[in-house]
Amino acid sequence: MAIKHRIQALDRKIQLKGDETQHEQTDAWSNRDLIPLPPWRRTWGWFNFFGFWSIASLNVANWQTPSTYLTMGLSVPQAMLIIVVGRVLIVLFSTLIAWTGLKWHIGFTVQSRYSWGLRGSWIPLLQRILLNFIWNAVQCWNGGRLCAVCITAIWPSFARMKNTFGPDMPTTTYEFVGFVVFWFLSTPFLWLRPEKFKIPFLIVCVWCGTGMLAWMIWALAVAKGVGPLWSAGQNIPSSSQWGSSWLIMAGINQSVGGLAAGITNGSDFSRYASARRHYMIGAISSCFISGILVSFVGLVTAAAAQKIYGEIYWNPPDLLMVMMDNGNGSSKARAGVFFLAAGFAFTAMFENICGNAIAGGIDLAGLFPRYIDIRRGAMITFVAAWIVQPWQLINRATTFISVLSSFSVFLAPIIGIMACDYYLLRKRRVRLTHLYKTRNSCYYFWKGVNWRAILAWICGWAPTIGGLIVTVKMDPNPPRPLVQLYYMAFLIGFFISASVFYALNIAFPVPDMDQIDEEDEYGTFTVREAERIGVVPSTPNPETPLILTK
Template sequence: MAVDPAPTQVTPDGRVELQDVSPIQDSRFFNSELAPVPIEKRTWTTYNFFALWMGMAHNIPSYTLAASLIAIGMDWVQAFLTITLGNLIVLIPMLLNSHAGTKYGIPFPVFARAFYGIRGANLVALLRAFIACAWFGIQTWVGGKALHVIIGKLAGDPWTKAPQIAGQTWTLWLCFFGFWVVQMLIIWRGMDAIRRFENWTAPLVSIGFLVLLGYVVGKAGGFGPILQEQSKLGWGPDFWKLFFPALMGMIAFWSTLSLNMPDFTRFGGSQRKQITGQILGLPTTMSFIAIVAILTTSGAQALYGEAIWDPADLASRFDSTLVVLVALISLVLATISANLAANVVSPSYDFSNAFPKKITFAFGGLITGVLGIVIQPWRLISDPNIYIFAWLGFYGGLLASVAGVFIAGYWVIGKTQLHLQDLYEDGRGRYWFNGGWNWRAVVATVLGGVCAVGGAYGGPFPADGLIPFLKWAYDYNWVIGLVVGFVVFYALSAREKENR
């Protein structure tokens, strides 16, 4: 039986609101958290988006990105330029995909329904969710370890040399699980609690990292030797051989957010506010944390005779109890802020999208937390080659094909036009396609993914690549995944659009 279309309202700035959700409330694919956000609740300002990115970017893995690049032979200038360029590039698909969130008030998995189908959207939503679970585990382990190290500085041997369980001291496990519980309590209170947390923690975290820098440089009497060290790669073929795969890794660091930013921009007060906030937020804060990390570590090398890239380990060397406490508070807030926004919000929506009538946003966050422990992903950051080229590079190339499908479908084929009610229709509507799946998007994603990461080599992958003749493509995985996903989906969908 056909369902009467619900009325929509378009604001002067182009945002669309579904004024009556009653025709779709009984759909299996609807719940109140996946529903379009009413106009009156789209209140996020430029500062909210800037603070969001400041909170997500200022964390320990971001701090140690430069260390990973320097460890493979770059000097500080090469590392800084690679990080900055990567974030400027990933900002482009991020802003393109953010537009739909603000215009229609919908989260990422509902946006995906327009291209993959009502059911098919779960394919990419759950792919994104499981990557977020792994990142949640990484951040929670890193944050718990930082907490353990700095408390050890204050508490001494009874804490640091406590009996071991499963290869780690019980005090480290206590910090890890305590960290986990705090994050679950915040996510249980919903998106508004996360927004408030990001707003007030963002400036405190930045101040904390600057305090670390000021203390080290003051004690060392300067910025230290790293700034004078020459690149082991030079600027010739050896550098360029590593530059492009490293750049793909830097892009991949935020490639997940380039897909699911509608989860946040759906609350945007206008397109201008979300665009300005993100432009001010992402590349500037990532460049800021990179240069602070480089300068702090260089000063620490002059002070302690070795490069200490882990800020928690560095803080544990300080003589001032006050500075140690500032470092503890900053690192804890930084890690929680980044983890909640980057790694819990999206999978909470994604798991809810898979079973809208059974899984709420809060329950989806709990699932994320449990899987983040089960996956044990902290091993990924122990080796910079595995971290950058295997972990970041592989999933970055895979998700790039999804971004290509989104950009082609929303901007080129659909001209930014979506039919809100049809995104929730059960067994009918233009986004039901064939049994809830759009095979064109699936084919584009698979082909894009295979072309991007089929030649994966190094680390856990064969030296000649999983698919040897595609080995060369893996060094450019993100770009290739994006382009192939875009082209294939556009080619397969162009004729279909004409027949609608």
């Protein structure tokens, strides 16, 4: 009995606590980070969203984006066309999904419950948790490479340190130390709640943005122009069975699919908006300006560096090491490299924290609301980097990384179901109280699962999974129709799942899909919002912080 009492006492101790006066009840479906956000917690203005989307652009991956399309054999104008069209679609899809968070102030974790059922929502959650674990580990490793460059800029001998790992370890001591430093420097920021991200976003945008522009200007000044890369024309191999049109289509699919995870959980962050216009101004302007500009700056810098060093360096850490001659350069060169590498590293840090750790924390909270909130979930996601062992993935399993990058095959159908359900079937109306209970909930469906969503999801990825398999296997002569479907996987998955889900709901209708609560029971809405939605405003709580709304 003593052991039983100790276990019960420990259980009570580790369970999350919430302020009941602020509707922060903690139970099997709810905790402080899952409830609809009240006005006083919605602190993000337009710059928060500008910064949030900028950190998804001011990074190594977006800098290298043009190289992917040039490697296919496409020309520079064609590569930039893919980037622009891709950004247009990213803005469209992300705004489509984020609107639920702007209106009802709930995140993806709760949003998926009204489409999949309360228990069925675990299917998309588990997919995202797996992705968050792996991408967090990979991002920590990439950030570690930048930290290693920073250390080399301070202590040049670091680049020449002895490798103490054996031949079975697919990395070096130099790389591993950078990973450890990056991981430990990132950890304290996990205690920051999303409401407090404005200052880090400001630092990232100013530091990394200024650094990128300065790097491009320096390269152009030293090279006195750009190299042959800038005028590269279309050079598709004669042996290729794909023309430029299909390669452009593949590039657009890859561009949108690369941010599919961020599109899926857009409402996790849009719910923090203090006003809808702040999201629209910040997200749209950043997605276009930062997203397109960074790729352009990376292209120009790589082209100018080609003229300086005689080779094309797309990976910033590699080019930075060359710039300071692997640590043997002048103190001025090392200082400049440190500034640039540190800016990239800090951006990678917050991109990883927001896009993977915090998102993973929210998703884990959806599985274990009694015990996990954003902070605990983010820590779990971060610790999982040691279990995932990214040095094994990066240096050995290139095929696995290709599969990971193509996971939008499974995410696009989820986005299609979410959009169809919210806009076409529910007419943008949600009954919030029924998202947090199983008894008498209109979102419980059959034993907590909406079979319509599962069937529609499978129909969305079934036509494109074959193309993914043959592409990853690098089949020299794959069936052409399979690859063509795969090159359009995002759009195919989105529209097929949306159409099938709509048809199933017409054939097997769910009653009262467009119902809402009569009263604002969570204190979610301002008086003006409540009037616009058509619910009775809640009684003001004297302990709630005063919020002035425009």
